[in-house]
Amino acid sequence: MTLRGYTAPLSPDGRAGIVPPPPWHYSGDFLIAEYRTDPNAVAALLPPELGPAEDPGAVAAIFADWQSCSVDLHELEDPIQSQYREFFIVVGAKFNGRPVSRCVYIWVDKDFAMYRGWIQGFPKKLGSIHMTRLFAAGRATPRLEPGARFGATCTANDRQVARMVVTLEHVSKTGPTVNDPPMHNTRHFPAAAGDRPDVFELVRAGGYDRDVTEVWEGSAELRLYDDTLEDLQAIAPREMLRGYRFSFGYTVGGVEVVAQHQQEALMT
Amino acid sequence: MTLRGYTAPLSPDGRAGIVPPPPWHYSGDFLIAEYRTDPNAVAALLPPELGPAEDPGAVAAIFADWQSCSVDLHELEDPIQSQYREFFIVVGAKFNGRPVSRCVYIWVDKDFAMYRGWIQGFPKKLGSIHMTRLFAAGRATPRLEPGARFGATCTANDRQVARMVVTLEHVSKTGPTVNDPPMHNTRHFPAAAGDRPDVFELVRAGGYDRDVTEVWEGSAELRLYDDTLEDLQAIAPREMLRGYRFSFGYTVGGVEVVAQHQQEALMT
Amino acid sequence: MTLRGYTAPLSPDGRAGIVPPPPWHYSGDFLIAEYRTDPNAVAALLPPELGPAEDPGAVAAIFADWQSCSVDLHELEDPIQSQYREFFIVVGAKFNGRPVSRCVYIWVDKDFAMYRGWIQGFPKKLGSIHMTRLFAAGRATPRLEPGARFGATCTANDRQVARMVVTLEHVSKTGPTVNDPPMHNTRHFPAAAGDRPDVFELVRAGGYDRDVTEVWEGSAELRLYDDTLEDLQAIAPREMLRGYRFSFGYTVGGVEVVAQHQQEALMT
């Protein structure tokens, strides 16, 4: 008998792995606040392979409320295997002279999504995340109309991370821009012992069969809190840009390695 | 200065209460499996004021995925104050010769919804609850069409409570029926000391401005587990009836007391 | 057949209630930081029956890590029914000229402890609470010795509530003092409809068979955060007093009603 699985735990039937094999389908609702922060603080979060973006202090704070599944869709009828929410912070950068984006911090509320993120270069921690939803009946729901307010919060490690409100104004002509260029994250997995990670590579995220609804745009409020384990004050908003709300879906088959990071001593 | 609040904790600004004052708006998605169980087990869960229903073993197992708010809607932009999911078991009964329904067990995943439930006669415990959702983009979502499968699970107190799948067939002509008659629950609050509760009354739930979408109907699968703190095996399915999926909203201003329960010694 | 239970949900076997009947045994570890805040803010949190304490701005911020059970001890072997952690804020006051204490805000991480709190006049909300523990082996534990640091955190409703560190100096001669006088809380349960609560009474907490270890004392650090649903800034520390760490157990059979609160319109 052979142990099977795309990820551990490997098992005879291959069903025990924390993440099923790709490709994965994703359907989600998004709430985004774009803003400008200190460009030096953004630069300090980039690896040496990436340079500053055209708008070097631009940041996107992104809440997403997801359902995802394997190609056989089996997780959809067992929603604890498919639903999760996340909050992440994306900055702009350049790679080989072309615009890219990069996820610098991210929190999620399920284990399979956390580990699937690490495989793709998203350094996910666990958090509690909430985001206003649309419902098809009753009054306890906003509607997609001017003045509607959508909010979101994130807490992690008994610390408040972020609170956001977007007030819709109109359908957007541009949509969000900071996270638009292809994301270039770092896949990192430590060695069994010692300072040099076994996996430490710059990867480009992709995805296909992209499907997006109308994007609503409006004003954005965002607070990043001061007592987190990550230094979020360094990249806190100095100037708010616009907020966005939309639904989006795509399919992901993996990521593409574009460079090996220099494996210098990072631990000290 | 006066302490204010609809519920404790009372505070000078009245904002600290765990539940804000009614009326409350509700918007939710529902997944229901109706089935028949042992009529004697249903009867054993009714207070003396209620008699058996026409179909005395009929039960509805209900998952609901809610957003709720006060009339000023302020919770909608702070979704941790408005979102919750619950699983509950409803049986049929008669009160004064007329059909009623009654919630015998219920689990929910937020504190404000738990306590607001107790105020209305829903004896809510905490649980982890998940339910398949519809999304507006991508492939990781069912659609409202024949063959679509919606699932749901509930766990509480480190015990598995329920797992349900409904496979849609067509738009329903009748909708669910077990939980249709007015719900007659028991408001119960123990005394500071001793056996006789301070509040122990049969109440009729109401609500107005009801708003419902098309109801989809199909086959239903349901498993209630055997190691719960509540005796769910006594009311486990003997015959599955139909499953339903729809969205529903209404507004609730309180409940109406229809009888005082006899305050006999229940504790022993 | 008769429905049984000290609390709902009532059931034929009486085992389904969210809280089993008293008396209840408690065993816990405590971490306390005493401090002084604005006396007017403390006074604003007292009901009219209570007057200011001798030291009218004194407050105790208390973390507790509990195990509790019924007299037959059955919850001890099913620890999800017995373990919980809580954070609460206690102020001093006077009732009929005698010193008392009062819990103004409290968060807990289990449903049974939350509802049992409401029965006794503790207006508990859910939170995530952590507190340094002692272990009997290894190096990942403080010891009861000068310089040992014990920390604790509380988050609720996606908001950071409190962070505390106590650095032990020596065994205490006095122990904590703010929460020493008998606690006088308010039992409150709303009516089925309308403004006047069904239960609204001042109660004195008791307990017997008190068992306490040596109390260690030291310096205390405490931060209450600024974005909570409750106005914690009003009662934030102006002057830190001492910190304490000890274990404590007792048995509680109920609380004693000492006054009916005036049932004025509190909701508006």
Next chain:
Amino acid sequence: MTLRGYTAPLSPDGRAGIVPPPPWHYSGDFLIAEYRTDPNAVAALLPPELGPAEDPGAVAAIFADWQSCSVDLHELEDPIQSQYREFFIVVGAKFNGRPVSRCVYIWVDKDFAMYRGWIQGFPKKLGSIHMTRLFAAGRATPRLEPGARFGATCTANDRQVARMVVTLEHVSKTGPTVNDPPMHNTRHFPAAAGDRPDVFELVRAGGYDRDVTEVWEGSAELRLYDDTLEDLQAIAPREMLRGYRFSFGYTVGGVEVVAQHQQEALMT
């Protein structure tokens, strides 16, 4: 400026990583039930490098309640960074003719412990885990004496995983034996794309400065549930052996690679 960290997220100050650099100190309480299951089911969970143990169906079901920290101990005063509970299943095996053990499934309740586990070859998923504790005061605690009962439960993915009770009889002469030989787990990290994992190696766990209390021994009850994502029925108890309760601490600096697994196509 250089991005720093033992794990991602890398940051200028190196404090953002989900796991701090080794070595790590551990202090924990253990509850273990040993039993025999189908030897073929154990064999089916071993990689080709490992052969059957002397007692080929012997299994240890282990609950652990941990506190851990870096060598500077800073996590101890921020307990959400140090405390976690886990449940794992360990089988016996042989490697190069010598007895070893292997963790086949494991659940944990914190993200840092989950990811630190993956680094060491423990394929951790998230779960809710509870385990009876000892307290220093009061009656709501067992004592280390004959007849004391310690229980534990684990739930994951809205599914019940395990429930255990150990009833103490006497101080053990042998202690538990299944997990005594050095643990040989598999470090596994998928590639950016494709079937061949980037990391797929057999590692031997170590640790030093081991510190253990007296081990109590007694009878053990264990139930593994039937609706998990992992096939736990295959390794369910056929014959219960003994139960154990003790505290244990050690320090871990990493694991040692003893073999590269064959990278055959495991995903299909």
